[in-house]
Amino acid sequence: MSDALMLQVTAFADAASGEAAGDLSRPVPTCPDWSLRDLARHLGRVHRRVAATVTSGAERLMRPEDAPDGEPPRARDEVATWLLAGGAAVAAALRDAGPDRLVAGFFGPAPASWWERRMLHETLVHRYDAEVTVGFAPWAGVTPALAADGLAESLGLLDTYGTRQADLAGSGQTIHVHATDEPSCEWLVTRTPSGVEVVAGHTKADVAVRGPAAALFAVLTNRRPPEDTGDGLGSVEVLGDAGVLTDWLRVSAL
Known part of the structure; x- marks a missing residue:
């Protein structure tokens, strides 16, 4: 499923940091009070905190503010690289853990496969947010x-x-x-x-x-x-x- 996750991360990055995104200050209509930069920060941190938690074997999910490299670059053209790095980190961490290894979940241990599915759909939903914000037709290629x-x-x-x-x-x-x-x-x-x-x-x-x-x-x-x-x-x-x-x-x- 890591390929499917990276496909969605790439689509999100294309919308959230492409030319249509401008300076990333554009408000996200589906996430009140968030700008595109806020949206990118949120998803990049989610990927990094899950990757760090799974890799470390911590008993509790890392707090968002403690995620390593948790702030997107100021330059718009560097944000895509930052987003792709976060997606690759969580995909690699979950692949290395294997589907059955128990890792920290929301409220206790969960198999790594649970996080793989959670990260796929977290990314997919926020892809919609980014795409409608910049005027893309959302979820192109997403199958039923x-x-x-x-x-x-x-x-x-x-x-x-x-x-x-x-x-x-x-x-x-x-x-x-x-x-x-x-x-x-x-x-x-x-x-x-x-x-x-x-x-x-x-x-x-x-x-x-x-x-x-x-x-x-x-x-x-x-x-x-x-x-x-x-x-x-x-x-x-x-x-x-x-x-x-x-x-x-x-x-x-x-």
């Missing part, structure tokens, strides 16, 4: 399978760690998520009093949200409203109680 895996990974994070976020709890509200261009990519999200539950499968819900996997991924990571098709990824249909989806998007922002 990759987008569907991003959906599955993001929903899995909420299912695993949702009990730690009180705002995600509810009183039984249900959301059916259906990627129409990938077989068997359907999930039911239930907001229970104790947290979020996510199960695969087709079932009725308070609201259903369906469309191409990439469009769904953008919507469910709060990159675009369901009704907005300006990114070229396709239309998303909302059936049922739209207010349930609106409130879910409000509390589940990534």
